[in-house]
Amino acid sequence: MTGDATPKLTTSAAFLAWAAAQGIAHQTRTHPALHTVEEAQGHRASWPEAARQGAFCKNLFLKDKKGRLWLIVTLEERELKLNNLAKPLGSARLSFGNAELMWEVLGVRPGSVTPFALVNDHEHRVTVVLDAPMLAHERLNYHPLENTATTALSRDDFMAFLALTGHRPMIVDLVAAAG
Secondary structure (H helix, E strand, C coil): CCCCCCCCCCCHHHHHHHHHHCCCCCEEEECCCCCCHHHHHHHHCCCCHHHHCCEEEEEEEEEECCCCEEEEEEECCCCCCHHHHHHHHCCCCEEECCHHHHHHHHCCCCCCCCHHHHHHCCCCCEEEEEEHHHHHCCEEEECCCCCCEEEEEEHHHHHHHHHHHCCCCEEECHHHHHC
């Protein structure tokens, strides 16, 4: 740690207040804690059609053997082979980052990994990788730092969010690149 005194946002309420103050339009729906894609899909089946629009995504917090950190953001139904991702990303062997590192860098716990946690990566330690097919959707859905809610926003507002945090994403079709 470099002693950055900027406080971390660690709750949905704190993040959503920050996003509103930045002019990022969003809609948030609360729900029970959802830990897996399957749980989320099952729960969403009861939502009104309008709330089920857009891309629902999963996120992988990874570390390579050189210590570089990665956040992979992809559509929830995409099958990614971790051992095939390192080369197209220009990294060394990838593995999942542990809970302590995730909390230290992103301020979230396992099960709540989200690109919105980049608001807490003040040192820009994380390389963000967006799976290109996700960006074909006008509306994107992610957890707002906790897995007890889902926040929808436009693709343009999502890209504005990334710019506000100082993160310039790599955009790659991860399935094709890992082919």
